[in-house]
Amino acid sequence: xxxxxxxxxxxxxxxxxxxxxxxxxxxxxxxxxxxxxxxxxxxxxxxxxxxxxxxxxxxxxxxxxxxxxxxxxxxxxxxxxxxxxxxxxxxxxxxxxxxxxxxxxxxxxxxxxxxxxxxxxxxxxxxxxxxxxxxxxxxxxxxxxxxxxxxxxxxxxxxxxxxxxxxxxxxxxxxxxxxxxxxxxxxxxxxxxxxxxxxxxxxxxxxxxxxxxxxxxxxxxxxxxxxxxxxxxxxxxxxxxxx
Numbered sequence: 445x446x447x448x449x450x451x452x453x454x455x456x457x458x459x460x461x462x463x464x465x466x467x468x469x470x471x472x473x474x475x476x477x478x479x480x481x482x483x484x485x486x487x488x489x490x491x492x493x494x495x496x497x498x499x500x501x502x503x504x505x506x507x508x509x510x511x512x513x514x515x516x517x518x519x520x521x522x523x524x525x526x527x528x529x530x531x532x533x534x535x536x537x538x539x540x541x542x543x544x545x546x547x548x549x550x551x552x553x554x555x556x557x558x559x560x561x562x563x564x565x566x567x568x569x570x571x572x573x574x575x576x577x578x579x580x581x582x583x584x585x586x587x588x589x590x591x592x593x594x595x596x597x598x599x600x601x602x603x604x605x606x607x608x609x610x611x612x613x614x615x616x617x618x619x620x621x622x623x624x625x626x627x628x629x630x631x632x633x634x635x636x637x638x639x640x641x642x643x644x645x646x647x648x649x650x651x652x653x654x655x656x657x658x659x660x661x662x663x664x665x666x667x668x669x670x671x672x673x674x675x676x677x678x679x680x681x682x683x684x685x686x687x
Contacts, residue, residue, distance in 0.1 A: 475682040477634065478622050484611035485641075485673035486603045493572050493667065495592035496537065497524070497582045498564035506541060506559040513561040516586045523585035524567055527578055533568035564589065570598075576662035593665060600672045604640060607673040612636075619680040629684025639675040 499517045503509035524534055540562045545554040569575060575593055582590060597603065619631045 475628065475684075476626070477679060477681055478619055478631075479677065479679045480615045480618055481675065481677045482611045482615045482618075483673065483675045484607040484614070485671045486607045486610075487669040487671045488597065488603055490572065490595035490597055490667050490670045491570070492596045492598050493569045493575050493593045493665075494596065495567050495569065495575070495579065495582075495590065495594075496564055497567060497587040498562055498589035499586060500560065500562040500588050502544060502558050502560045504558045506561075509559040509561045510541065513563055517563045517565075520582060520585045520587050521565065523581055524565075524578075527574070527581060528571075529567060529569065533570070535566045536563070537566045538562070538564045562589070572665075572667050575665040575667075579663045579665075593667075595667050595670050597670060597672065603672045604674060608638070608676070611674055611676045612678070615676065615678045619678070623680075623682045623684075626682065627685060628682040630682075631680040632683050634679040634681050636676060636678045638677075641673045641675065 497520060499513055499520055501509055501513040501516060503512055521534065525531070540560075542560050544557040544560050546557050547553075548555050567578070569578060572595070579590060579593075616631070623629070623631050
């Protein structure tokens with residue numbers, strides 16, 4: 445896997461001879477202490493895309509609205525499965541039933557119109573190149589609401605390890621540089637903490653259209669790159685002769 449990195453530093457240095465605390469263990473420091481916070485990001489190509497699809501229907505009664513919605517949503521799910529998507533990658537995310545009213549300006553009263561039912565599923569695709577075709581197929585099958593796509597990495601452990609490695613290296617280099625400026629020969633780690641950041645969300649495309657207005661050509665989709673990374677805070681003790 446090919447990685448590209450971007451890093452930022454936030455350093456706050458405190459010169460003190462007081463003991464340093466790491467969790468509940470007290471570590472006595474002999475020299476000045478410096479604390480550095482480093483953020484490291486690793487970007488790579490995504491291998492998972494998640495899209496949302498839904499069906500919204502209206503009818504005079506709640507029973508009819510639910511019956512109609514169930515039939516149309518079943519057609520959408522069947523279409524998703526026909527495209528090779530496994531059951532484990534299809535998840536219902538919400539079913540809503542609401543009464544609908546119109547406002548009569550003359551009488552200044554609400555007039556009951558019927559019931560609206562919406563049913564939504566989240567679909568995980570493992571073939572990113574098929575995203576546009578799948579979106580079009582969903583609309584053709586009766587989906588009235590689409591959102592996404594959201595790109596991610598199935599297993600970002602390697603990317604996190606790379607970000608972690610580079611963050612530690614940069615923190616050590618920066619700590620040694622500070623120590624050298626002040627006449628010390630090296631540094632010793634007193635404590636380290638980490639905050640892991642998951643894959644950064646990408647801008648989402650959102651669409652709402654009736655099935656009969658589906659596009660003739662597949663919707664263009666560009667996966668780009670996704671970013672994952674870590675924030676680490678390391679406390680170093682300056683060692684050796686001081687200036």
